[in-house]
Amino acid sequence: MELKKKRVLVVGLGKSGLAAALFLKARGAQVTVSDTRSASALAKDIPALLEVGIMVESGGHGLLTFRRQDLIVVSPGVPLDTPEVKQALAFGQTVIGELELASRFLEGRVVAITGSNGKTTTTTLVGKIFEDAGLPTLVGGNIGLPVIELIGESTPESWSVLEVSSFQLETVIEFKPKIAVVLNITPDHLDRHGSFANYAAAKTKITGQQDADDFLVLNAEDKATQMVAAKTKAQIFWFSATRQIKQGTFVHGESLFFKASETATPEPILPIAEIPLKGSHNVENVLAAVCAARLAGVPAESIRASVAAFHAVEHRLERVAKIADVEYYNDSKATNVDATMKAVASFAGGVHLILGGKDKDSDYTQLAPLLRERVRVVYTIGSAAQKIERELAGVVKIESAGTLDAALAKAAEAAVPGDVVLLAPACSSFDQFENYEHRGRVFRELVLAMKK
Structure with missing residues (x-):
């Protein structure tokens, strides 16, 4: 792919978008970055981009910005049905991702x-x-x-x-x-x-x-x-x-x-x-x-x-601690229903399960048989809480906690020796956290603070 002097637009300034923009510029392309976030939200990245001659459009996408490009590179977080991307595809422009x-x-x-x-x-x-x-x-x-x-x-x-x-x-x-x-x-x-x-x-x-x-x-x-x-x-x-x-x-x-x-x-x-x-x-x-x-x-x-010699990856059924004979597991990466089912199925019973976050149009009723069999209490957090509570009503005891710290406190109080407190949310984290890693780190820090 010849990039020298090509006009290239990078849409979305996430980790991969930033890397793509800098790579393209180093290969001689004329690079513009467009992001819907404000200039203040992008403040940590904009100076480095401007310093190497990359133009930055913030606070929204301009249709003309898209029309003036030889190549458009979209970040993974940018849906292809974004109006400006959709129009570019309709006009026959080349649209690819960082991969x-x-x-x-x-x-x-x-x-x-x-x-x-x-x-x-x-x-x-x-x-x-x-x-x-x-x-x-x-x-x-x-x-x-x-x-x-x-x-x-x-x-x-x-x-x-x-x-x-x-x-x-x-x-x-x-x-x-x-x-x-x-x-x-x-x-x-x-x-x-x-x-x-x-x-x-x-x-x-x-x-x-x-x-x-x-x-x-x-x-x-x-x-x-x-x-x-x-x-x-x-x-x-x-x-x-x-x-x-x-x-x-x-x-x-x-x-x-x-x-x-x-x-x-x-x-x-x-x-x-x-x-x-x-x-x-x-x-x-x-x-x-x-x-x-x-x-x-x-x-x-x-x-x-x-x-x-391999050990569990961080945030994936990661054993955090054992406190008062109760085990605490961080499976923050369980961001869909199937992943949560796999996590719960890893324990014989006595599970106190923290569910919730940002819904991805999921069907939580699929959890019902496993919850009846192995879970003592579900603690709901985040914007998906009401939907989860509605779809699992009558299946298992449910406590609305709102936040992760409140859910953990409730679970720790209710758990008895031999039980498991499990964070396996079945949702994305973007309503209350930066990402699932951030959510997992917060859970781990809260659990470890209980040991002190």
């Missing part, structure tokens, strides 16, 4: 991992397995560094292990991972995508440009994920925690195996007991990671050692 832009310049091979839940854990684990095996490895995307910031370190020999979201995949055109992994597809971000079909279609774009030399790793027990198989030209490898499969990774007895082909002998990788992560959903994440690693040529013994 697509970065993929045009990133050297080496890519492992791209998506799914409604488990992306961060699986991406981090794959990165660790590759690094431990001595492969030149870069990790980023929807976690850590934006993909565009990995370009400078990439080489023809490197592996870039990327977490990619539906927001990022919406705008890919030529993005072509060597190994693509789709962990699961369950309802999420319906407020953004409009329907589950649209959301699933965005996830499917991960394999759109793959060919017969590439690999696609899919969940054999997830119906929506299975549908991706019909959309690919790549070699398909499956993973299953419940049955033996013809090609891929699976659990048999008490161990995890990899099968390189339909005719190959299953290769033992590690006993399930050596997986240090809590919850059956994490067995699936490990199966997917192992499959990707074997496809990249990492030996079984190296994979086993890496998995055994």
Whole structure:
């Protein structure tokens, strides 16, 4: 992609938008940034942009700003139905995202991992397995560094292990991972995508440009994920925690195996007991990671050692503390109903569950059977509280707490020895917090303060 002297508009000044703008300018483009936030809200970034000659439009998008561009790069947080973006597409202008832009310049091979839940854990684990095996490895995307910031370190020999979201995949055109992994597809971000079909279609774009030399790793027990198989030209490898499969990774007895082909002998990788992560959903994440690693040529013994030494990722069923024989777990990353179900299912019972935040057009009634079985009390917080209380009325005892600190105080008072206090909100965090990491950090700080 030739960028020199091209007029490029970056829409949205988030982390990836800022990185894209600076990258484009360094490549000789004439760059403008447009954001709906006010100049005061962007104060920490504007001086650095102006200093290198990047124009900044704040407080809204101008239609003429969009019309005067050779290329438009939208940040993941900017919906494609934003009126100005929609009009640009209607006029036939080229609109891509930061992931697509970065993929045009990133050297080496890519492992791209998506799914409604488990992306961060699986991406981090794959990165660790590759690094431990001595492969030149870069990790980023929807976690850590934006993909565009990995370009400078990439080489023809490197592996870039990327977490990619539906927001990022919406705008890919030529993005072509060597190994693509789709962990699961369950309802999420319906407020953004409009329907589950649209959301699933965005996830499917991960394999759109793959060919017969590439690999696609899919969940054999997830119906929506299975549908991706019909959309690919790549070699398909499956993973299953419940049955033996013809090609891929699976659990048999008490161990995890990899099968390189339909005719190959299953290769033992590690006993399930050596997986240090809590919850059956994490067995699936490990199966997917192992499959990707074997496809990249990492030996079984190296994979086993890496998995055994892996620890839970921050904000994902993270054990914070045990106080008065009550355990406190931070699963702030559980930002949809399916993730919350997986978190609750990781405990036998006695759960005090903190739910709520910003609703994403979710159906909380799906939680009902599991709540009846394992949860003592639900404490609601945030703007979704009333909807949650309405949809779960009569299922379990519900206490309206409003804020995270109030919910934690109520839960700590009600919990008895052997119980679990679990933050697994089933909602995004943007009504009361900067992001799910901020929410998780606040929860952790509040819990640890109780120990003093």
